[in-house]
Amino acid sequence: MLRLYFLISLMGLVKSDTDETCPSFTKLSFHSAVVGTGLNVRLMLYTKRNETCAQVINSTDLGNLNVTKKTTFIIHGFRPTGSPPVWMENLVKGLLNVQEMNVVVVDWNRGATTVIYTHAFNKTRKVALILKEFIDQMLAKGASLDNIYMVGVSLGAHISGFVGEMYNGQLGRITGLDPAGPLFNGRPPQDRLDAGDAQFVDVIHSDTDALGYKEPLGNIDFYPNGGLDQPGCPKTIFGGVSKYFKCDHQMSVRLYLASLIKNCAITAYPCDSYRDYRNGKCVSCGTPQMMSCPLLGYYADKWKDYLRDRDPPMMKAFVDTAENEPFCIYHYFVDIVSWNKNVRRGVITIKLKDKNGNITESKIDHEPAAFHKYHQVSLLARFNQDLDKVAAISLLFSTGSVIGPKYKLRVLRMKLRSLTHPERPQLCRYDLVLVENVETFFQPILCPKLQV
Ligand SMILES: *[C@@H]1O[C@H](CO)[C@@H](O)[C@H](O)[C@H]1NC(C)=O
Ligand SMILES: *[C@@H]1O[C@H](CO)[C@@H](O)[C@H](O)[C@H]1NC(C)=O
Ligand SMILES: *[C@@H]1O[C@H](CO)[C@@H](O)[C@H](O)[C@H]1NC(C)=O
Ligand SMILES: *[C@@H]1O[C@H](CO)[C@@H](O)[C@H](O)[C@H]1NC(C)=O
Ligand SMILES: *[C@@H]1O[C@H](CO)[C@@H](O)[C@H](O)[C@H]1NC(C)=O
Numbered sequence: 096m097l098r099l100y101f102l103i104s105l106m107g108l109v110k111s112d113t114d115e116t117c118p119s120f121t122k123l124s125f126h127s128a129v130v131g132t133g134l135n136v137r138l139m140l141y142t143k144r145n146e147t148c149a150q151v152i153n154s155t156d157l158g159n160l161n162v163t164k165k166t167t168f169i170i171h172g173f174r175p176t177g178s179p180p181v182w183m184e185n186l187v188k189g190l191l192n193v194q195e196m197n198v199v200v201v202d203w204n205r206g207a208t209t210v211i212y213t214h215a216f217n218k219t220r221k222v223a224l225i226l227k228e229f230i231d232q233m234l235a236k237g238a239s240l241d242n243i244y245m246v247g248v249s250l251g252a253h254i255s256g257f258v259g260e261m262y263n264g265q266l267g268r269i270t271g272l273d274p275a276g277p278l279f280n281g282r283p284p285q286d287r288l289d290a291g292d293a294q295f296v297d298v299i300h301s302d303t304d305a306l307g308y309k310e311p312l313g314n315i316d317f318y319p320n321g322g323l324d325q326p327g328c329p330k331t332i333f334g335g336v337s338k339y340f341k342c343d344h345q346m347s348v349r350l351y352l353a354s355l356i357k358n359c360a361i362t363a364y365p366c367d368s369y370r371d372y373r374n375g376k377c378v379s380c381g382t383p384q385m386m387s388c389p390l391l392g393y394y395a396d397k398w399k400d401y402l403r404d405r406d407p408p409m410m411k412a413f414v415d416t417a418e419n420e421p422f423c424i425y426h427y428f429v430d431i432v433s434w435n436k437n438v439r440r441g442v443i444t445i446k447l448k449d450k451n452g453n454i455t456e457s458k459i460d461h462e463p464a465a466f467h468k469y470h471q472v473s474l475l476a477r478f479n480q481d482l483d484k485v486a487a488i489s490l491l492f493s494t495g496s497v498i499g500p501k502y503k504l505r506v507l508r509m510k511l512r513s514l515t516h517p518e519r520p521q522l523c524r525y526d527l528v529l530v531e532n533v534e535t536f537f538q539p540i541l542c543p544k545l546q547v
Pocket of ligand 2: 152153155156
């Protein structure tokens with residue numbers, strides 16, 4: 096245990112309790128996590144009036160909380176080391192920037208801080224009851240349930256669900272950010288977050304194979320990168336202990352944060368499975384009513400009315416994201432018609448280059464594509480950069496075999512079309528022979544306008 100303590104100290108996670116004039120999130124030491132903490136819920140109000148300094152409020156004193164405005168509660172999860180969540184400050188600021196509202200940070204660090212997950216789990220109902228008592232007072236002062244929004248992370252997502260259930264699903268909205276899986280998996284709806292807990296429930300699942308919850312829990316459930324193994328996160332413990340355990344889980348929060356900053360909107364594709372999404376089977380949203388496919392994060396509620404009218408009112412949506420902020424990726428279709436006599440199976444790597452020399456690459460390798468003579472194969476390519484004017488393209492074909500003959504893929508026509516920007520001209524190239532594992536560069540031409 097002592098060794099673990101040192102390790103965590105080295106990672107800079109140990110912070111001692113300090114006194115500050117401006118109230119801040121409870122900081123505890125790893126020692127507290129070892130001995131465990133009793134529950135103490137502090138509500139910290141942030142408004143546009145003072146974004147950096149919180150006001151501690153409670154059910155008898157609502158402070159500067161303006162009940163006629165929207166109120167967003169941020170509820171964190173399990174804190175195995177006692178440190179404050181690193182993302183909290185950005186989330187508060189991000190929310191205050193998108194809309195004039197009250198932001199209430201639900202600080203239950205005393206309670207969530209313990210090395211034993213079940214101890215934190217056991218306090219979730221109690222936290223929900225305290226929030227209920229507070230919201231009841233807000234309602235008594237004239238607030239409306241429609242205006243209440245809860246953003247719950249991990250255990251906090253289920254706490255939000257418990258609160259919502261006590262109001263029979265009349266809360267305005269709940270966003271679950273990677274709702275906790277352990278001890279919640281397989282539980283009935285009343286024991287976890289579910290679509291009936293608010294007027295609209297949206298969920299981002301980013302760590303379904305470890306700390307997160309795999310099954311859909313809301314009206315819309317987003318599974319970035321399939322919901323597991325997020326890009327940029329270490330796949331083994333050698334990538335860093337802390338990162339290894341938290342990185343995938345925290346990606347849901349990072350993606351939500353990115354949605355508050357309007358530099359790129361992460362558009363997701365409604366689909367039954369991640370595999371179908373990767374195979375390009377879910378590129379249209381299939382709804383003439385909607386202007387665009389659903390957006391992950393804060394603006395997911397644009398789909399609220401549409402989703403609530405569905406039977407059942409639930410939908411899964413998938414999207415891949417880039418490793419770094421702002422996380423957007425840009426989708427293209429690569430249509431290939433080949434004329435090899437025998438079926439060729441393999442993966443395609445495509446690179447795009449613009450006049451400035453920017454290069455962006457997409458490896459379409461989730462499963463080998465089968466190229467049948469004269470049949471068009473449409474591959475979904477995902478690029479990190481959005482190159483407006485593509486000057487050159489390279490293709491690389493690989494069967495994955497390291498020994499044996501080098502195969503060729505004889506391409507009759509390849510076509511590149513942007514899904515993100517369907518108005519952009521489609522680019523073509525005819526008659527190419529791709530020798531296995533040899534990168535072939537070429538300049539595309541505009542595809543003929545009229546095509547069958
Ligand atoms: C925010 O509140 C703190 C503490 O009351 C105060 O020192 C600071 O000046 C305030 N900032 C603004 C912009 O009002
Ligand atoms: C609520 O907050 C007020 C003002 O900070 C404080 O005086 C009061 O004791 C608090 N009440 C409870 C029940 O904590
Ligand atoms: C509360 O918010 C409403 C609506 O935004 C506004 O009209 C009112 O002036 C606010 N009250 C206070 C005390 O700031
Ligand atoms: C959690 O609560 C249950 C029932 O309330 C109890 O049986 C169990 O011992 C508690 N577990 C821990 C680790 O506190
Ligand atoms: C491409 O290159 C230019 C010049 O080097 C640069 O300004 C631009 O940001 C790059 N990226 C994209 C996506 O065009």
